[in-house]
Amino acid sequence: MNKSLATIFLLLITTTIASAQTEMADTLRSNGKIYVVVMVLATIFAGIFAYLVYIDRKISRLEKGKDN
Amino acid sequence: MRKFLTCTMRSWWWKILCFLILAYVVVGGFLMPVPRLDILNETIRNLYFHVPMWFTMMALFGSAAYYSIKYLRSGNLKDDVYAVQFTNTGIFFSLLGMSTGMEWAQFTWGSAWSNDPKQLCTALSMLIYFAYSILRGGLKDDEKKAKISAVYNVFAFAMMVPLIMIIPRMVDSLHPGAGGNPAFKQYDLDKDMRLVFYPAVIGWIMLGYWIASLKIRLGLIKYKKDIAF
Numbered sequence: 147m148n149k150s151l152a153t154i155f156l157l158l159i160t161t162t163i164a165s166a167q168t169e170m171a172d173t174l175r176s177n178g179k180i181y182v183v184v185m186v187l188a189t190i191f192a193g194i195f196a197y198l199v200y201i202d203r204k205i206s207r208l209e210k211g212k213d214n
Numbered sequence: 215m216r217k218f219l220t221c222t223m224r225s226w227w228w229k230i231l232c233f234l235i236l237a238y239v240v241v242g243g244f245l246m247p248v249p250r251l252d253i254l255n256e257t258i259r260n261l262y263f264h265v266p267m268w269f270t271m272m273a274l275f276g277s278a279a280y281y282s283i284k285y286l287r288s289g290n291l292k293d294d295v296y297a298v299q300f301t302n303t304g305i306f307f308s309l310l311g312m313s314t315g316m317e318w319a320q321f322t323w324g325s326a327w328s329n330d331p332k333q334l335c336t337a338l339s340m341l342i343y344f345a346y347s348i349l350r351g352g353l354k355d356d357e358k359k360a361k362i363s364a365v366y367n368v369f370a371f372a373m374m375v376p377l378i379m380i381i382p383r384m385v386d387s388l389h390p391g392a393g394g395n396p397a398f399k400q401y402d403l404d405k406d407m408r409l410v411f412y413p414a415v416i417g418w419i420m421l422g423y424w425i426a427s428l429k430i431r432l433g434l435i436k437y438k439k440d441i442a443f
Binding site for chain 2: 168170183184191195202205206208209213
């Protein structure tokens with residue numbers, strides 16, 4: 147009984163340590179710098195979407211036959 | 215049906231929806247919690263961007279096959295325009311999927327190319343679709359081009375499904391989900407990740423259709439110009 151309890155305890159401790167050691171971008175997040183990455187990507191996305199909207203409107207004009 | 219589609223292609227509501235969904239995916243994809251896993255670390259977030267590329271490709275190739283069959287039944291060259299542009303956009307997304315996958319593999323599996331069954335089968339089906347473009351480029355007569363490439367496109371889609379969705383699941387693979395259905399099993403995907411992953415798939419597919427719809431509209435304008443002469 148005692149032995150099995152000890153094993154479970156050991157297992158729990160090792161898994162907690164293992165999960166704590168898995169390297170994640172914690173420092174990046176605590177510095178708040180992950181938001182810089184998000185901002186850059188959001189900018190790129192906004193740019194791509196703006197470009198798509200621009201093309202879409204241009205094609206709409208072409209379809210109405212105003213450009214040619 | 216066609217009238218409904220041409221209206222949808224020109225309407226804005228689903229494009230705005232697509233923008234909102236992908237904005238959520240880009241922000242949530244970086245800030246929402248993910249499971250802490252060794253080797254993968256933060257790269258697990260690539261799931262929101264790499265995998266939807268393939269989903270989008272499959273959706274676009276599926277639509278292309280549908281329009282190829284439709285062309286073979288109707289003989290209407292407009293259906294051919296749809297099929298071609300869906301295929302071209304699908305090829306574009308397959309290139310994105312392949313390059314993002316190789317970048318991810320470089321840092322988690324140790325090399326960009328490890329002859330993983332899914333990599334090999336995907337490369338095969340990409341080559342089949344490249345051959346579609348080459349086949350079209352090699353034929354001059356429009357009717358003949360449309361007919362032969364439509365038949366080939368149905369074949370290409372019929373090859374893609376087993377190559378991408380069946381064979382890699384029957385053998386051991388570095389990709390998750392070998393010998394099962396990846397990403398949809400309860401234990402494969404963390405519940406926090408589903409909150410971003412499912413919208414990501416929908417959003418990217420919508421973006422793929424938007425790009426394809428632009429190319430289709432251009433193709434239709436060109437087609438109208440050609441028959442006017």
